[in-house]
Amino acid sequence: MKVIRSADFVGERAWAALDIASMNGIGTRLHWTDQPYRWHINEGEEVFVVLNGRVRMHYRHAGLEQTVLLEVGDIFHxxxxxxxxxxxxxxxxVLVIECEGSI
Structure with a gap:
């Protein structure tokens, strides 16, 4: 059992992560960041939950780049x-839930 106060977590670098749980090959991590990540495709599905701050998510759909602004409480699948x-x-x-070992 553990309680994590996400607002207190600060990373030493962008996209620093705190591992929260591993459940049957699915990892849950808390990330702190102040910089963009990089374009990527996960090995499986990913759920991305904004806990604090705002995130502009860029994604490609049908070959076209699109964006959506994610606010606190918003979820990107x-x-x-x-x-x-x-x-x-x-x-x-952000809270990220994805296959363990995914980028």
Missing amino acids: ASMGTEHVAHPLGVAR
Whole structure:
């Protein structure tokens, strides 16, 4: 049992992660960042929950780049094969649920 105060988590670098749980090959991590990630495709599906801050999520759908602004409480589901990149607007904390070992 553990309680995690996400607002207190600060990373030493962009996209620093705190491992929360591993359940049957699915990892849950808390990320702190103030910088964009990089374009990528996960090995499986990904659920991305904004806990603090704002994040502009860029993704490609049908070959076209699109964006959506994610606010606190918003959830982005990247289905298998969805190329995407997260750009925080300032500091953000996000909960990511994905296959263990995914990028």
